Every structure is written in structure tokens, then in C-alpha cells.
Amino acid sequence: EMRTAREQQHHSYISNRRDDDTQTRYRSGGGGGGDGGGDGTTPLAGKTLAMIFTKRSTRTRVSAETGWAHYGGHPMFLGKDDIQIGGGEPLRDTAIVVSSMVDAILARVGEHEEIETLAKNSTVPVINALTARFHPLQALADIMTLYETVIPDALNYPASAKLPLPLLPPLKVAWVGDANNIIHSLLVSLPRIGPISLTVATPQGYNCDPEVVSDAVGEATGGDKRGEVKFTRDPAVAVRDADFIITDTWVSMGQEAEKAKRLRDFAGYQVTEKMASGAKPDWKFMHCLPRKAEEVDDEVFYNPNRSIVFQEAENRKYTVMAVYEMLMLWAKN
Ligand code: CP
Ligand code: NVA
Secondary structure, three states, X not given: OHHHHHHHHHHHHHHXXXXXXXXXXXXXXXXXXXXXXXXXXXXXXXXXXXXXXXXXXXXXXXXXXXXXXXXXXXXXXXXXXXXXXXXXXXXXXXXXXXXXXXXXXXXXXXXXXXXXXXXXXXXXXXXXXXXXXXXXXXXXXXXXXXXXHHOHHHHOOOOOOOOOOOOOOOEXXXXXXXXXXXXXXXXXXXHHHOOEEEEEEOOOOOOXXXXXXXXXXXXXXXXOOOOEEEEEOOHHHHXXXXXEEEEOOOOOOOOHHHHHHHHHHOOOOOEOOOOOOOOOOOOXXXXXXXXXXXXXXXXXXXOOOOEOHHHHHHHHHHHHHHHHHHHHHHOOO
């Protein structure tokens, strides 16, 4: 069964990482509590993760909570109405207090400055679980999904994988939709994984943050990289010869009041077979979810030969677990 096979494969990455002496980057630094280098399956035993969420979540919450628990740690979900943040206690005070009692914080907040305030005032690592500007955990799952689709053997560790992972081959990726946190995180991360041509189509009045764009262009074209980042108003231009078409909701959390205007402004941006007729014949569809039908129709979204959205969602768990390994187990001070 597909899911079981994928789970087994992931669990074998973890146990193989622990057993393979040559892969020292996957071992914890020098034992002590939370021993990721031993034979235990609970390297985060006794460690607590505070999950501070001021916005709702399905995937991020479930992946983060089950992933931490998988390693034997205690995840503690703190919605805004459960803790004093909801009554107006400042993020600064919350960070000082919570970080004095836990081993890591994972937070979903509004403005990006809010996560920076948490990070500045926390004595433990703070993981960004979505801000209005970035959603890095989603980008990691998207990268894993691209690898699984394009060079699946690269992740078959250690049977056929070579670390570090190879760059992806040249690919055309189209984004058609809003200029939001998801495309911002893709802009700053896709140029790092290969000569990817990323074309972003957004409507008039909806532009990616210029600072993010300039980082992305620098990353895509710096050194010996041969990626590119392009912008257009025309979805047909973006999807031409695309290997992957990616979108997201047109109305992000916090933008509910703009819904009617946004639905008007995004007319013509719905991903359908017809709008994608200029893409590669076997183009794949991705979406961070949750999905609304206005941005992608059912024919594309539920076509298993097109849409890899549920694999992408499941990969949220494996990739957040990798973040935990990196922060809590490899990078031991
Ligand atoms: N993609 C994503 O972050 O989904 P949730 O809002 O359900 O966590
Ligand atoms: N852009 C969306 C992503 C949800 C996972 C939002 O911020 O609401």
C-alpha cells in the first residue's frame, strides 16, 4: 500500500542515518540528552515544543505535532485563545516566558515582524510555521515533492542516494495566482536546488515583495547557477512549456475582507486543463492547500496523473521532522 511504503521508506532514512558512520552530518553532536546518534527511537524524549498559533491550521499543526511526538518529544499546542496572547499579552513577553520552559518554539503568526519578535526574545530555536511574508516549511515539502517527482532515486537513502543531493535538472515551474507567502518562499528557495526557470504570473496590483524578488534573482543568477526568475501578468505566458504549475488560494488568512475584490481581480487565473494547454504534456499540479475551487478546478485538482497535492501535503511531516533533526539533534551546541 502506497502510504505504508512511503512511511517505511522515510523511517528507513532515519534509522539508516543513525547507523551509517560515513554520514556524520546526520548524527547528533556528542551524545547527551536527546541522543539522535544512538539506537533509540525517541531522540526528543523529555523535550517540549511550544506550538504558538494565532491562525488556524490543519497540515502544519498535524505534521508538526505528530512529527515531534514521533521522536518521543512532547508537543504543546497553544492557540491564541488558549494563552494570554489572545488577551493582548505582548509577543515579546510571551517569548521570554515560554522559551524559559520549553526546548523549541514553532509559531504561526500574522505579520513577519511578529515571528522576528518571537525569535529575538526567545532563548530557544523558533521555527516559522507561516507568516504573511513567508512559509518556509511549505517550501521544504515542495522541494521534497519536486525531487520525488523528478529524480525519485535521490531520496532513496542510502541505497541509491548520494549526499549532498544532486541539483535538479533544468525545469520550468509556473506560479499562477497571488503574490503571497508561498510564492515568496518558493522564490528564495527554488533557485538553490537547480537551474530552474520560475515564471510568476500575478494580476495587476498584486506584486511580489521587491526585496524577496531581488534576493531570488541574485540567488538564481549568482555564481555558476543558470536559473531564472521572470514575472508576467499573463497566465498563458507563465505556463508555456511548464513541468510544474503551482498556485494557492486567492484569499489568504487575514484577507477575508478583500475576498470579493480578489475574486474579481483574479478572473482568468484559475488553473484548468484548458489554460494549461501550452504546458508540457505531463505537467504536474501543486498547491500547499487548503484549496478553493476558484483557483483550480476539480478536473485538475482531483486528477491523480496531474495533481501531486496530497503527496506534497504528506511531505510536510517528513520535512518538518528533518527541521527538528537539524535544529535539535545535529546542531547540538
Ligand atoms: N499548507 C498549510 O500550511 O496548511 P495549513 O494551513 O492547514 O497548516
Ligand atoms: N497563503 C495562504 C497559505 C495557507 C497555508 C495563507 O497565508 O493563508
